Structure formats: C-alpha cells, structure tokens
Amino acid sequence: xxxxEWMINAAMFIIGVVFVIESLRLGLGSVRHPGPxxxxxxxxxxxxxxxxxxxxxxxxxxxxERDKEKFFGPSIGNVVIILLGLVAYVFLLPWLGYIIxxxxxxxxxxxxxxxxxWGLIVLLAFLATAATHLVFSxxxxxxxxxxxxxx
Amino acid sequence: MxxxxxxxxxxxxxxxxxxxxxxxxxxxxxxxxxxxxTAAIAILLPFSFSLTPVAGIIMLAGIYYGxxxxxxxxxxxxxxxxxxxxxxxxxxxxxxxxxGRAGPALGIAAFGSLIAGTFxxxxxxxxxxxxxxxxxxxxxxxxxxxxxxxxxxxxTLTGGSIAKGMMLGLxxxxxxxxxxxxISGLPRFNFGIMHFMDGISIVPLIMGIFGVGxxxxxxxxxxxxxxxxxxxxxxxLPSLKDWKESIVAILQGSVVGFFLGxxxxxxxxxxxFVSYWVQRKISxxxxxxxxxAIEGVAAPEAANNAAIGGSFIPLMILxxxxxxxxxxxxxxxxxxxxxxxPDLLDKYPDIFWGFVASMxxxxxxxxxxxxxxxxxxxxxxxxxxxxxxPLILLFTIxxxxxVNNSLFDVSLTIFFGxxxxxxxxxxxxxxPLIMAFVLGPILEESFRQSLIISRGSFxxxxxxxxxxxxxLLGVVFLVSPFILHICHAFKTRKGY
Numbered sequence: 001x002x003x004x005e006w007m008i009n010a011a012m013f014i015i016g017v018v019f020v021i022e023s024l025r026l027g028l029g030s031v032r033h034p035g036p037x038x039x040x041x042x043x044x045x046x047x048x049x050x051x052x053x054x055x056x057x058x059x060x061x062x063x064x065e066r067d068k069e070k071f072f073g074p075s076i077g078n079v080v081i082i083l084l085g086l087v088a089y090v091f092l093l094p095w096l097g098y099i100i101x102x103x104x105x106x107x108x109x110x111x112x113x114x115x116x117x118w119g120l121i122v123l124l125a126f127l128a129t130a131a132t133h134l135v136f137s138x139x140x141x142x143x144x145x146x147x148x149x150x151x
Numbered sequence: 152m153x154x155x156x157x158x159x160x161x162x163x164x165x166x167x168x169x170x171x172x173x174x175x176x177x178x179x180x181x182x183x184x185x186x187x188x189t190a191a192i193a194i195l196l197p198f199s200f201s202l203t204p205v206a207g208i209i210m211l212a213g214i215y216y217g218x219x220x221x222x223x224x225x226x227x228x229x230x231x232x233x234x235x236x237x238x239x240x241x242x243x244x245x246x247x248x249x250x251g252r253a254g255p256a257l258g259i260a261a262f263g264s265l266i267a268g269t270f271x272x273x274x275x276x277x278x279x280x281x282x283x284x285x286x287x288x289x290x291x292x293x294x295x296x297x298x299x300x301x302x303x304x305x306x307t308l309t310g311g312s313i314a315k316g317m318m319l320g321l322x323x324x325x326x327x328x329x330x331x332x333x334i335s336g337l338p339r340f341n342f343g344i345m346h347f348m349d350g351i352s353i354v355p356l357i358m359g360i361f362g363v364g365x366x367x368x369x370x371x372x373x374x375x376x377x378x379x380x381x382x383x384x385x386x387x388l389p390s391l392k393d394w395k396e397s398i399v400a401i402l403q404g405s406v407v408g409f410f411l412g413x414x415x416x417x418x419x420x421x422x423x424f425v426s427y428w429v430q431r432k433i434s435x436x437x438x439x440x441x442x443x444a445i446e447g448v449a450a451p452e453a454a455n456n457a458a459i460g461g462s463f464i465p466l467m468i469l470x471x472x473x474x475x476x477x478x479x480x481x482x483x484x485x486x487x488x489x490x491x492x493p494d495l496l497d498k499y500p501d502i503f504w505g506f507v508a509s510m511x512x513x514x515x516x517x518x519x520x521x522x523x524x525x526x527x528x529x530x531x532x533x534x535x536x537x538x539x540x541p542l543i544l545l546f547t548i549x550x551x552x553x554v555n556n557s558l559f560d561v562s563l564t565i566f567f568g569x570x571x572x573x574x575x576x577x578x579x580x581x582x583p584l585i586m587a588f589v590l591g592p593i594l595e596e597s598f599r600q601s602l603i604i605s606r607g608s609f610x611x612x613x614x615x616x617x618x619x620x621x622x623l624l625g626v627v628f629l630v631s632p633f634i635l636h637i638c639h640a641f642k643t644r645k646g647y
Contacts, residue, residue, distance in 0.1 A: 031607035036332035073371035109541035
C-alpha cells in the first residue's frame with residue numbers, strides 16, 4: 001500500500017460525508033415509503049466507512065518502494081499544459097467559433113506533444129479541422145458554435 | 152428461424168457498413184498501443200446515436216471484438232500489447248516472431264479468434280433464449296440482489312485492492328443519484344448547478360475517464376515508440392503441424408473464455424490469462440510455453456474473443472453489464488430507448504438477432520481484414536503518438552459535445568479526464584465506477600419498489616429463493632478473498 005494514497009482516500013471520505021449530509025437534507029422517508037435520500041444515505045455512509053478504513057491503512061502502512069518513486073512521470077509538465085489548452089479551448093470556442101479555435105487548439109497540442117516541424121503542424125491542423133467540420137457539421141448536421149466571426 | 156431473420160437484418164447495407172466500420176476501427180485501436188477498445192468505443196459512442204439502434208450496437212460491438220483481433224498484431228510483432236487482453240500473447244507470440252515465425256503466429260491468432268468468436272456467438276444464441284425465460288420471472292427484489300451480486304463480483308474479481316474497487320463502485324452509485332429522483336421527481340445533489348438537474352450523462356463520464364484520462368497518462372510517460380521486429384510475416388496460413396499443436400488450445404480457450412466472459416468482471420483480459428494457465432496445465436510440453444509455442448498464442452487469443460460473446464449474455468438477458476465496455480454498450484442501448492433485460496428478445500428481436508448475426512459476419516470480415524492487411528497495420532504502428540493524441544482529444548471533445556450540443560459536457564469530459572488520470576496514477580481500476588453508474592438507477596428503483604411491496608420489510612430480499620441465492624453468492628464472493636488470505640497466512644506460519 002502506497003502511503004501517498006491517503007490523498008485519494010481523504011477525497012473519497014469527504015465525498016461520502018457531503019452526500020450523507022445532503023441525503024439527510026433531502027429526506028429519508030420511511031422504510032415503507034423510501035424517500036429520495038435513503039439509498040444515497042446508505043451509499044454515502046458505506047463510502048465514508050471504506051474510505052476511512054483505507055485512510056487509516058494508508059497512514060499506518062510502512063514506507064514501501066513505491067513511496068520512494070517519483071509520483072509524476074517525466075512529462076508531467078506537458079500534461080498540465082495540455083489540460084490548460086483544453087480548458088482555454090472550451091472558453092474560446094463560443095467566441096472564436098469551431099474553425100478558428102480548433103485550428104489553434106490542434107497547433108497548440110501538436111507543439112505541446114513535442115512536434116517541431118511547423119509546416120507539417122499547420123498542414124495537419126488545417127486538414128483535421130477541415131475534415132471534422134465537413135463530416136460533423138456539413139454531413140451529420142452537428143451545430144458547432146460559430147463565434148463572433150460567424151463561422 | 153430467428154437467426155435467419157437476424158442475417159436478413161445484418162445483411163442490410165447500412166448494418167453491413169456499420170459492422171465493417173466497427174471491426175475496422177476495432178482492429179485499428181487494437182493495433183495502436185495507447186488507445187484501447189474502451190476508449191475507442193467511448194469516443195465513437197455519440198456517433199452511434201446518429202445510426203439506428205441495431206446499426207449502433209453492431210458498430211460498437213464490432214470495435215470490441217475487432218480490437219481483440221488487432222491487439223495480437225502488436226503483441227506478436229512489437230512485444231507491446233495493443234490492448235490489455237493481448238498481454239499474454241506477447242509471451243509466446245513475440246518469441247515466435249524472433250524465431251522468424253511471425254506469420255504462423257499472426258495466422259493462428261486470427262484463425263483461433265475466428266473459431267472462438269463463432270463458438271461464443273453460438274453459445275450466446277443457445278443460452279440466451281432459455282435464460283430469458285427464467286429471467287422474465289425476476290421481480291424488484293431479485294433485480295436488487297442481482298445488481299448487488301454483479302457489483303460484488305466485479306469488485307472482487309477486477310484485481311487489485313477490494314477496498315479500492317468498493318470505493319469506486321460506491322462513487323459510481325453516488326454519481327448515478329445526481330439529477331431528478333425518478334420516484335418523487337425531486338432534484339437531488341445538483342448543488343445549485345442547473346446542468347446537473349438531468350443528472351450526469353454517461354458520455355462525458357466515459358469519454359473523460361477512458362478517453363482523456365488515457366491520453367494524459369500516455370503523455371506523462373513520454374513518447375515511448377515501439378521498435379518493430381524486422382521479420383517476415385509471410386506464410387500466414389498455419390501448417391498442418393501448427394494446427395495439430397494448437398487446436399486443443401483453441402477449443403479450450405473458447406470454452407474457458409466464453410464462461411469467464413459471462414461472469415461480471417471476467418471479460419477478455421482475465422479469460423486470456425486463465426486460458427494460458429489452463430494450457431500450461433494440460434499441455435504435454437508445458438516447458439515450451441513462453442519460448443515461442445504456437446499453443447501459447449492460440450489459447451489466449453481464442454479466449455479473449457470467446458469472452459466477448461459470453462459477456463453479452465448478462466447484458467442482453469438480465470440487463471447487467473459485466474465490464475466497462477459492456478456498460479458503455481448498455482448506455483448506448485438506453486440512449487437509443489432500448490432497455491436491455493429479459494424482455495429484450497420479445498420486444499426487440501430485430502436488435503438481438505441482428506446483432507448476433509452481425510457477430511458471425513464481423514468475425515469473417517476480421518479474418519479477411521487481418522491477414523492480408525497486416526503490412527498496413529504494421530505501417531500504422533509507426534505513427535508517433537504525438538500525432539495521434541491531438542486527434543484523439545479532438546474526437547473526444549466533438550463526441551462529448553455532439554450528444555447535447557453542450558460545452559458544459561465538454562468541460563465535464565475534461566474534469567473526468569483528470570479524475571481518470573488520477574485513478575490510474577493511484578492504481579484504481581475504473582470498471583466498477585462505470586458499472587455502478589450504469590446500474591445505480593436499476594438498483595435504486597428495484598430497491599425502493601421492493602420495500603414498497605414488502606411494506607418496509609427487508610426480509611423480502613431473503614424470503615424469495617432466487618434473491619436469497621444471489622445474496623448468498625455475493626457474500627461468498629465478498630468473504631472468500633479474506634478466507635483465502637487467512638488460510639494462506641496459516642499455511643505460511645505452519646511452514647507448508
């Protein structure tokens with residue numbers, strides 16, 4: 001058991017507690033007429049119990065080999081950058097529309113992934129944007145956001 | 152007769168095309184390491200909604216069994232399993248490739264898969280009808296107990312820590328409670344967010360955890376390109392000697408795979424490992440396994456394909472998914488307005504029999520696709536991940552957006568992507584979460600209905616024999632790992 005797992009166990013415990021409180025607020029009804037909070041209450045209590053058991057076990061566990069290992073891999077920076085890029089894309093999509101924001105996202109992702117050839121990056125981003133727009137918007141009638149430029 | 156009707160449906164042009172696209176995409180994702188069938192089905196799930204229910208399920212199922220075929224190619228040629236169910240194939244497949252026998256290895260993998268796939272479809276057909284007649288008698292208490300049993304078996308068999316499996320199962324149930332309460336109509340657990348009024352859609356959850364999560368974990372590892380084995384893959388047709396050595400392995404893999412596929416948590420991965428273990432036990436030359444024995448390729452490849460047919464039985468007849476892929480397929484059917492369960496055969500015979508017939512056709516297509524196209528798949532293996540992942544992410548985003556034209560769903564997909572990434576980092580298996588999420592509404596509805604029927608008495612779950620049997624089985628599965636652990640500790644202390 002890796003000691004670092006206390007973090008995820010603690011998160012599960014908190015989720016369990018939140019759902020127990022919310023279930024009690026919703027009302028449990030009676031066993032003859034179970035209310036909307038009854039089964040969520042049981043589930044929340046069970047999650048809290050299992051998580052607290054795992055939490056205690058994680059704290060009591062001796063330091064193993066896995067605890068000495070680095071938690072994040074060599075390219076964790078790329079993971080963060082890519083996630084930020086995806087979040088930015090969701091914000092930009094309604095403003096810039098599908099075509100511009102997707103083209104920009106793809107260039108960003110190719111670069112973040114370590115692709116160095118600019119010409120090829122732009123070509124691939126253009127082709128993927130055009131192809132997906134053609135298939136999903138023109139053929140499958142999916143309505144992408146058009147943004148301030150109207151496309 | 153129904154099967155003939157099924158073939159009529161499966162041979163309709165649209166369905167035939169859906170089958171072809173499914174097995175083609177399946178083979179492709181099976182070949183490409185870094186994207187498994189679960190992620191591929193998750194990504195293509197929203198696109199299946201634009202098809203008819205039967206074409207949608209045919210395509211998604213095609214991806215599942217197609218991936219099993221494709222996975223063997225990378226295992227044999229590169230020693231990297233394209234998907235988890237082909238891990239065991241590496242042991243003997245790669246050794247055969249090193250000895251210049253990649254051709255027969257690929258050939259027996261494809262033929263073994265075809266035989267096992269056909270066997271499991273026949274099994275599915277034969278078992279489904281009688282089982283449906285029994286299952287139609289199930290009431291709410293039986294369903295509650297059956298869902299509990301399914302979740303317990305999955306948690307205990309998925310591998311890794313039982314506590315982790317339980318936590319994710321419970322989390323999946325909790326997520327399924329978000330949204331309107333089906334009985335009282337009250338909104339629940341939306342925490343003031345309007346988008347949660349209708350609950351969490353299965354698409355962002357699955358695409359996030361399996362699609363985005365898998366991409367993030369691969370990026371973190373860095374670009375690990377495979378070195379292709381420079382070997383000849385000519386002579387794909389196995390010789391008579393190869394057939395003699397592998398026919399028992401194929402048959403044993405088919406039987407083991409099919410029955411393990413029926414069990415919740417069983418599925419293709421466990422089946423391939425178990426059939427390899429069985430092969431070692433029954434082989435005349437067990438010492439040869441692991442050194443390039445053709446039976447070491449045939450057994451797991453047959454098993455992982457046979458498991459698929461088996462895993463459709465609980466879905467189609469009981470409405471209970473046995474693994475994450477099947478849970479996604481169940482989600483797809485529900486979105487199409489088709490509720491899998493004992494009355495599926497009566498209500499939607501076209502879907503069931505059309506799907507069964509398409510699996511026969513799909514298995515044949517795969518043989519044609521796999522053997523002559525192996526050089527093409529090998530070339531595809533050379534595509535670097537830094538080109539693939541932006542496209543995978545783009546398809547994931549479009550897929551999650553397309554269901555409701557909702558950017559909130561895209562945000563949710565990214566959020567669940569981070570959750571999926573963290574689960575992998577902490578060695579959590581996501582299958583219990585997805586299954587519990589899909590089964591949550593069935594469990595809650597049947598649980599509450601049972602209590603209403605019994606006027607508040609929990610005895611209803613133990614007074615009915617089938618329900619009691621399910622619960623007892625659940626207890627056995629839950630307690631057996633602890634008993635085995637205690638027995639093992641006792642034996643170790645005694646020194647034998």
